[in-house]
Amino acid sequence: MSRLGAAALRRGVAAYTVPSASRLAAFVLASPRLFSADASGEAAAAAAADSQDDSFLKASREGLAYGRFYSVIAGGNRLGKDMLKTDIIHYLDRCELSLDDVKVDYNRGYYPVGALLRFPSKASFTTAIRQTNQGRLYRLEEISRDQWDLNQSFDGKALLLQGVPRNALPEDIERFLCGTNFEPPPFESFLRPGVPEPIRMVLVKFGTKTDAMNAFITKNRGFCLNNPVSVRVLQ
The missing domain is CATH 3.30.70.330 (RRM (RNA recognition motif) domain)
Known part of the structure; x- marks a missing residue:
């Protein structure tokens, strides 16, 4: 092969394998996220984490259950005036209730007609239903969260x-x-x-x-x- 032919061949191979400067610059401008970790990516990750936290909290709130506890003796719809919150908690001893989970429901004359209970889970509420059915002295009915929120608690004060x-x-x-x-x-x-x-x-x-x-x-x-x-x- 002549010197002139060899030189032409080398120039052709170089042109095929190495991208031009203009093409390389265009590629860099078109793909900035491949070369920089800007704040937008971190913000998206944080938003996704917050969304997961919100979903977890929502699921926790929805896991609560509320009920109304009252006596079935002498017509029902009442509690003994001397019954304490601790008496109810001990009666439902398998339901993981605390003092904050019990609100005594009074009528206009401040006579106790029942107790509103907040259970930590649906399973705990089901356990309470079984306990009250076995004892046959009290009844437990499911209520809404609004009924719980609207009931005033004197809390012993x-x-x-x-x-x-x-x-x-x-x-x-x-x-x-x-x-x-x-x-x-x-x-x-x-x-x-x-x-x-x-x-x-x-x-x-x-x-x-x-x-x-x-x-x-x-x-x-x-x-x-x-x-x-x-x-x-x-x-």
Whole structure:
């Protein structure tokens, strides 16, 4: 082969195997994500993680179950006025309930008509159904979360005074409560049917459970304007 032919052959091979500078530049501009780890990729990963966390929390919330617990004795739809949250928790001892998972349901006269319960899982609720069916003293019905959320919980921070004289003024009630850390008036007051005349009830709130319990211990069966007053803790 002549020198001229060999040189031409070498130039052809070089042109075929090495991309031109313009083609290489175009490739780099068209594919920036292959050569840089910009923040957009990290943001997308973080968003995906947040979405997974939200899904997990949603699934956890949906796993809760709510029920209404009440007695079936004497017509049902009530609880014993002396029944405590701990009594319910011990009765349903296989359901992993805590004090925060129990709300006592009161009627307008603050008589306990049931308890609203929050279960950590559907399986726990099913276990409670089996326990109540075996005992046959109580009944448990499923309720919505809205019913649970709307129910007020006194959480042991309120006392119900029963037998307050009908002519007692707020100042008289304050004197009766003297020495306790009660929240100042106005007090909620109402009449409950009684014999031979209606009985006056007064609701008093406290800042803590300890304050309410101390008032219960020191004031139960005390006297307001020479009338004996019984005291009950609202849960």
